[in-house]
Amino acid sequence: xxxxxxxxxxxxxxxxxxxxxxxxxxxxxxxxxxxxxxxxxxxxxxxxxxxxxxxxxxxxxxxxxxxxxxxxxxxxxxxxxxxxxxxxxxxxxxxxxxxxxxxxxxxxxxxxxxxxxxxxxxxxxxxxxxxxxxxxxxxxxxxxxxxxxxxxxxxxxxxxxxxxxxxxxxxxxxxxxxxxxxxxxxxxxxxxxxxxxxxxxxxxxxxxxxxxxxxxxxxxxxxxxxxxxxxxxxxxxxxxxxxxxxxxxxxxxxxxxxxxxxxxxxxxxxxxxxxxxxxxxxxxxxxxxxxxxxxxxxxxxxxxxxxxxxxxxxxxxxxxxxxxxxxxxxxxxxxxxxxxxxxxxxxxxxxxxxxxxxxxxxxxxxxxxxxxxxxxxxxxxxxxxxxxxxxxxxxxxxxxxxxxxxxxxxxxxxxxxxxxxxxxxxxxxxxxxxxxxxxxxxxxxxxxxxxxxxxxxxxxxxxxxxxxxxxxxxxxxxxxxxxxxxxxxxxxxxxxxxxxxxxxxxxxxxxxxxxxxxxxxxxxxxxxxxxxxxxxxxxxxxxxxxxxxxxxxxxxxxxxxxxxxxxxxxxxxxxxxxxxxxxxxxxxxxxxxxxxxxxxxxxxxxxxxxxx
Amino acid sequence: xxxxxxxxxxxxxxxxxxxxxxxxxxxxxxxxxxxxxxxxxxxxxxxxxxxxxxxxxxxxxxxxxxxxxxxxxxxxxxxxxxxxxxxxxxxxxxxxxxxxxxxxxxxxxxxxxxxxxxxxxxxxxxxxxxxxxxxxxxxxxxxxxxxxxxxxxxxxxxxxxxxxxxxxxxxxxxxxxxxxxxxxxxxxxxxxxxxxxxxxxxxxxxxxxxxxxxxxxxxxxxxxxxxxxxxxxxxxxxxxxxxxxxxxxxxxxxxxxxxxxxxxxxxxxxxxxxxxxxxxxxxxxxxxxxxxxxxxxxxxxxxxxxxxxxxxxxxxxxxxxxxxxxxxxxxxxxxxxxxxxxxxxxxxxxxx
Numbered sequence: 031x032x033x034x035x036x037x038x039x040x041x042x043x044x045x046x047x048x049x050x051x052x053x054x055x056x057x058x059x060x061x062x063x064x065x066x067x068x069x070x071x072x073x074x075x076x077x078x079x080x081x082x083x084x085x086x087x088x089x090x091x092x093x094x095x096x097x098x099x100x101x102x103x104x105x106x107x108x109x110x111x112x113x114x115x116x117x118x119x120x121x122x123x124x125x126x127x128x129x130x131x132x133x134x135x136x137x138x139x140x141x142x143x144x145x146x147x148x149x150x151x152x153x154x155x156x157x158x159x160x161x162x163x164x165x166x167x168x169x170x171x172x173x174x175x176x177x178x179x180x181x182x183x184x185x186x187x188x189x190x191x192x193x194x195x196x197x198x199x200x201x202x203x204x205x206x207x208x209x210x211x212x213x214x215x216x217x218x219x220x221x222x223x224x225x226x227x228x229x230x231x232x233x234x235x236x237x238x239x240x241x242x243x244x245x246x247x248x249x250x251x252x253x254x255x256x257x258x259x260x261x262x263x264x265x266x267x268x269x270x271x272x273x274x275x276x277x278x279x280x281x282x283x284x285x286x287x288x289x290x291x292x293x294x295x296x297x298x299x300x301x302x303x304x305x306x307x308x309x310x311x312x313x314x315x316x317x318x319x320x321x322x323x324x325x326x327x328x329x330x331x332x333x334x335x336x337x338x339x340x341x342x343x344x345x346x347x348x349x350x351x352x353x354x355x356x357x358x359x360x361x362x363x364x365x366x367x368x369x370x371x372x373x374x375x376x377x378x379x380x381x382x383x384x385x386x387x388x389x390x391x392x393x394x395x396x397x398x399x400x401x402x403x404x405x406x407x408x409x410x411x412x413x414x415x416x417x418x419x420x421x422x423x424x425x426x427x428x429x430x431x432x433x434x435x436x437x438x439x440x441x442x443x444x445x446x447x448x449x450x451x452x453x454x455x456x457x458x459x460x461x462x463x464x465x466x467x468x469x470x471x472x473x474x475x476x477x478x479x480x481x482x483x484x485x486x487x488x489x490x491x492x493x494x495x496x497x498x499x500x501x502x503x504x505x506x507x508x509x510x511x512x513x514x515x516x517x518x519x520x521x522x523x524x525x526x527x528x529x530x531x532x533x534x535x536x537x538x539x540x541x542x543x544x545x546x547x548x549x550x551x552x553x554x555x556x557x558x559x560x561x562x563x564x565x566x567x568x569x570x571x572x573x574x575x576x577x578x579x580x581x582x583x584x585x586x587x588x589x590x591x592x593x594x595x596x597x598x599x600x601x602x603x604x605x606x607x608x609x610x611x612x613x614x615x616x617x618x619x620x621x622x623x624x625x626x627x628x629x630x631x632x633x634x635x636x637x638x639x640x641x642x
Numbered sequence: 643x644x645x646x647x648x649x650x651x652x653x654x655x656x657x658x659x660x661x662x663x664x665x666x667x668x669x670x671x672x673x674x675x676x677x678x679x680x681x682x683x684x685x686x687x688x689x690x691x692x693x694x695x696x697x698x699x700x701x702x703x704x705x706x707x708x709x710x711x712x713x714x715x716x717x718x719x720x721x722x723x724x725x726x727x728x729x730x731x732x733x734x735x736x737x738x739x740x741x742x743x744x745x746x747x748x749x750x751x752x753x754x755x756x757x758x759x760x761x762x763x764x765x766x767x768x769x770x771x772x773x774x775x776x777x778x779x780x781x782x783x784x785x786x787x788x789x790x791x792x793x794x795x796x797x798x799x800x801x802x803x804x805x806x807x808x809x810x811x812x813x814x815x816x817x818x819x820x821x822x823x824x825x826x827x828x829x830x831x832x833x834x835x836x837x838x839x840x841x842x843x844x845x846x847x848x849x850x851x852x853x854x855x856x857x858x859x860x861x862x863x864x865x866x867x868x869x870x871x872x873x874x875x876x877x878x879x880x881x882x883x884x885x886x887x888x889x890x891x892x893x894x895x896x897x898x899x900x901x902x903x904x905x906x907x908x909x910x911x912x913x914x915x916x917x918x919x920x921x922x923x924x925x926x927x928x929x930x931x932x933x934x935x936x937x938x939x940x941x942x943x944x945x946x947x948x949x950x951x952x953x954x955x956x957x958x959x960x961x962x963x964x965x966x967x968x969x970x971x972x973x974x975x976x977x978x979x980x981x982x983x984x985x986x987x988x989x990x991x992x993x994x
Contacts, residue, residue, distance in 0.1 A: 405765065406764060564812035598762070599815065
């Protein structure tokens with residue numbers, strides 16, 4: 031029997047994997063929309079391909095983002111990915127040099143020590159040492175990966191992903207590959223003296239001349255089998271992310287984005303998830319004991335085609351998971367798209383909103399449903415408009431059309447589109463140049479899904495800061511310790527972090543805290559979660575409140591009526607909206623100027639008073 | 643054998659505390675009532691009329707206080723807030739403000755309830771819109787004898803009562819029913835209707851829980867004679883109009899339609915909540931509280947007035963929301979259990 035046959039598991043596994051990857055890759059590329067395909071072609075022809083190459087190197091091999099999160103975790107991923115990559119590259123170079131040809135059988139570099147038993151060639155000792163070093167590098171990653179199952183904390187993780195069968199098979203194979211390679215190479219080294227500092231030492235440690243010659247071939251065969259099993263299991267496991275992520279990076283850099291309906295890019299994003307579990311610890315649903323609806327599990331269920339509404343809709347859509355996603359998947363949008371897919375049959379009628387009277391005005395104020403539940407904010411906004419002498423129209427004062435965002439979060443895109451059309455008509459007909467909203471949920475949808483040419487959409491924090499900068503709103507900072515809570519839809523959702531902080535700084539003493547800006551906490555009140563119970567929401571809210579209380583603030587200021595309402599139900603803290611804070615600071619200004627007692631309704635009266 | 647006189651401390655001089663104290667004094671025990679306010683009577687002092695008979699609560703309080711006068715061994719210490727209770731060898735040491743320390747063989751807690759703070763429901767505008775008041779505010783207004791007016795002094799042409807404020811509302815953390823607000827709303831609606839026959843009155847409810855024997859009669863009277871309209875549906879929000887009226891948004895869940903109307907005045911039927919003083923007892927592990935923060939009974943069926951701590955008893959609305967007559971009955975039941983406990987103690991001591 032030809033002993034070379036032991037390479038068959040490897041060769042067969044590799045071939046199968048290539049076929050699957052080519053079929054999948056072809057499917058993903060060919061089912062792109064025409065525009066996206068053009069984007070891709072342009073990107074491949076332009077310098078963006080270099081950017082993609084760099085990103086692939088930095089993220090798929092070096093794992094830069096994971097390094098940023100935790101050094102040990104980053105090293106583990108890097109040693110496995112980059113180490114294995116170098117083993118392949120250097121192994122090939124070694125084979126090319128040894129054979130003095132580029133036309134070597136493709137399995138040769140993989141099983142080089144088995145075939146090249148002691149032949150001297152240029153740099154053979156250096157290659158042997160280098161290959162041993164690289165093997166050590168990879169093995170250190172395997173040891174870390176194995177110990178991560180027991181010492182999560184060392185890797186900065188409190189939770190790791192629960193694995194499915196495909197993952198377990200592939201992972202076991204992966205963990206076996208390199209120890210088996212070490213043993214096989216050691217046995218051969220003991221026989222033929224073709225190893226270096228690791229394999230040679232291990233060879234004399236583990237084997238005698240008898241065992242080395244009997245065990246060498248079985249060990250090489252086991253190594254080949256482990257490789258073959260890994261390749262066969264790969265497409266059915268999380269390790270599919272290895273080839274997929276590269277394509278995902280190229281697609282993303284070409285400007286291809288997630289759509290409101292699933293397409294091949296959605297699938298690519300789903301397959302790119304490595305189930306590393308970094309998103310798990312960020313999820314505040316843990317505080318409510320909800321453990322199976324996190325992004326990693328939803329992506330897994332979508333990929334396995336067994337996603338159900340319980341899992342899909344039990345999410346705050348706060349976006350905390352995607353902040354640290356090493357692959358950079360837009361997890362929130364992906365989940366919303368999936369929700370749209372699962373609620374296609376629903377559609378509502380908004381006939382009662384039609385034929386509404388429009389008022390001509392320079393500025394429109396849209397309070398939104400949530401601000402209507404917090405009338406103090408409405409009152410403050412109206413007060414601010416009066417102070418600024420604004421000619422404004424309170425669009426949803428009586429009839430309250432929804433902005434559409436809550437429906438969008440629930441996946442009811444067609445219904446949301448009807449509301450968006452209705453509101454767009456009203457806004458355009460009013461001739462307004464500015465649209466001010468006091469709810470970040472409304473703000474996000476007005477910014478992203480409305481087309482309002484000639485109308486500037488302003489969040490109230492932006493509007494207030496402009497008034498302050500223009501001298502139209504004068505405040506004196508209150509002697510109060512203030513925590514500013516970033517609402518999810520405004521912070522991670524719309525990237526607005528600094529503007530509201532500027533407003534707070536003009537109105538009181540802002541304290542900086544650990545979990546803020548993109549790492550800020552969700553209040554638990556999110557409209558995005560359609561499954562969570564009130565008691566579970568309270569647990570999320572209370573854990574956030576407790577964290578805030580540890581800084582001993584006097585005010586908790588937020589810029590979202592829903593956050594305000596949610597937090598205010600815990601009765602241990604004074605909670606208010608930015609608009610309310612600003613008015614208190616404006617009163618403080620009037621008080622300090624000893625103007626109290628004079629009724630001030632707008633800035634001109636205030637200025638007259640200051641002058642007199 | 644001569645019966646040794648036992649000492650019972652009663653905490654709280656609302657009607658539950660007063661009635662329990664009187665019954666215990668009548669049984670021959672020495673009784674001390676501790677009250678944090680200046681005057682006894684509790685919440686009832688602020689109330690105008692009681693359901694279902696529109697009687698005045700004043701005679702209840704004065705009746706209970708008059709009864710006290712016959713007992714020399716009953717005394718009341720007011721304006722005194724207790725700071726802690728300790729249990730030693732089956733006896734209790736009660737520490738109160740101004741360095742007062744009282745020893746007792748048994749303790750009755752009758753600390754009552756706290757009215758739900760309607761500002762929690764910001765969407766209804768209490769504390770923000772002048773014409774939004776609570777049932778307690780309305781009762782005080784009625785008690786003043788002045789005709790009911792809006793904040794600007796006008797006679798309201800439309801009044802809306804909103805049921806279940808702070809009751810059966812998971813969002814504000816109270817999932818239980820406060821039980822007495824439905825009938826209070828009906829009673830107050832009738833009173834306004836009698837005072838201002840031209841005023842239209844609406845009650846927004848989610849369920850009408852008219853559990854008492856005479857309550858349905860009032861409800862029928864309200865609908866038939868006074869044309870008070872009952873709309874099934876909770877309010878989503880209230881907003882103030884430029885002329886300080888109030889716009890209400892709700893859903894009429896019987897007709898399945900959204901509803902919008904303007905009224906001159908809103909009355910929020912605020913529910914009953916745990917008294918925050920309860921926290922003191924549970925933090926020292928002396929007593930257990932139930933899931934709503936009220937005192938936990940040893941057995942909810944048989945020994946409602948016994949706590950999880952032998953020798954400490956509970957009476958009235960510190961157990962759960964109750965009406966006035968239920969509170970009085972409950973106080974009676976408490977006194978029987980205290981008596982039984984003290985007699986048992988007497989026997990054991992004698993045997994020792």
